[in-house]
Ligand SMILES: CC1=C(CCC(=O)O)c2cc3nc(cc4[nH]c(cc5[nH]c(cc1n2)c(C)c5CCC(=O)O)c(CCC(=O)O)c4C)C(CCC(=O)O)=C3C
């Protein structure tokens with residue numbers, strides 16, 4: 001029987017993005033406040049958004065995911081309200097949690113639109129939640145928030161990505177397919193951020209490598225060979241003096257072409273849907289690089305609102321609820337790292353700039369008045 005108790009609402013927590021040209025600069029200012037991103041980089045990224053009419057794809061992607069989640073919750077008889085809140089653009093998480101509290105919610109379960117550990121992909125969302133809870137506590141509203149575990153190695157995430165890679169391979173001409181390289185892509189982060197990721201450090205890279213290997217193993221099971229793979233990065237930001245994870249996807253495509261690799265599948269496993277990084281950095285920029293090199297290149301779909309992925313997310317909701325009720329659910333995973341924690345250990349994915357409260361962690365003491 002399906003059960004989400006003790007939770008009385010489910011929150012999809014995301015990054016947010018501009019909905020039109022007038023939103024672009026205020027959105028970018030929200031994202032980069034206090035982060036020392038050079039002005040030229042901001043102007044360049046503003047151009048990427050303006051190239052798409054000033055509208056990020058992320059909001060529509062989230063709306064599609066919400067609709068699919070609602071349908072899957074309903075199909076399992078889970079009638080808890082489904083909310084959507086963002087860090088950098090409306091609907092802002094504090095406003096959404098305030099409305100939820102007004103409607104009677106007291107214990108909210110959260111899913112982040114990011115599958116991995118790191119300050120940017122996990123702890124910063126936990127800080128957003130802590131800030132929202134503190135603001136609401138100051139208004140006399142008390143809420144408790146938990147999150148589902150990291151889902152990078154959940155079978156649903158791995159297998160949905162593997163199916164997308166197979167589909168992309170099938171789009172290549174038969175004579176290119178056999179030697180095609182699987183190039184897994186994620187968002188670059190400062191190497192210092194990776195060093196501080198997860199309980200033991202470097203979790204960001206370790207988790208991505210684990211996913212890449214697990215997806216490749218799933219793909220290989222349907223072929224008569226094990227394709228070669230690499231993990232590369234896109235969307236580097238920050239000052240040039242600061243080391244970020246490399247290689248950049250464009251540099252890597254140049255190396256592969258020089259080495260005579262016949263074709264490439266780009267698999268953006270670092271992104272849960274077609275964000276700006278995917279439609280610009282990969283589908284526009286990297287596609288252009290590959291075309292210049294004469295290197296056949298297919299981009300695999302992101303998990304987006306695929307039914308198999310959405311079913312996995314709702315499995316995680318049920319798993320987390322059972323844990324909260326004191327049960328010991330099965331925690332399925334693929335790869336070598338094991339099922340991740342749902343309550344982050346103290347100091348996990350440390351903020352290198354400031355020490356701020358972060359919800360859903362062992363070291364979180366509850367709402368901190370603003
Ligand atoms: C790891 C990671 C994820 C994945 C986890 C997750 O999904 O949360 C992610 C997601 C996203 N990043 C996004 C957009 C931006 N990220 C920026 C800047 C930065 N990202 C960073 C890391 C990450 N970012 C970092 C270390 C910076 C430097 C500044 C800082 O230390 O914080 C900037 C500033 C301009 C620039 O410098 O590029 C923008 C506009 C969007 C929206 C896209 C859309 O609109 O579709 C999404 C989903």
Ligand SMILES: [Fe+2]
Pocket residue numbers: 187
């Ligand atoms: Fe980003």
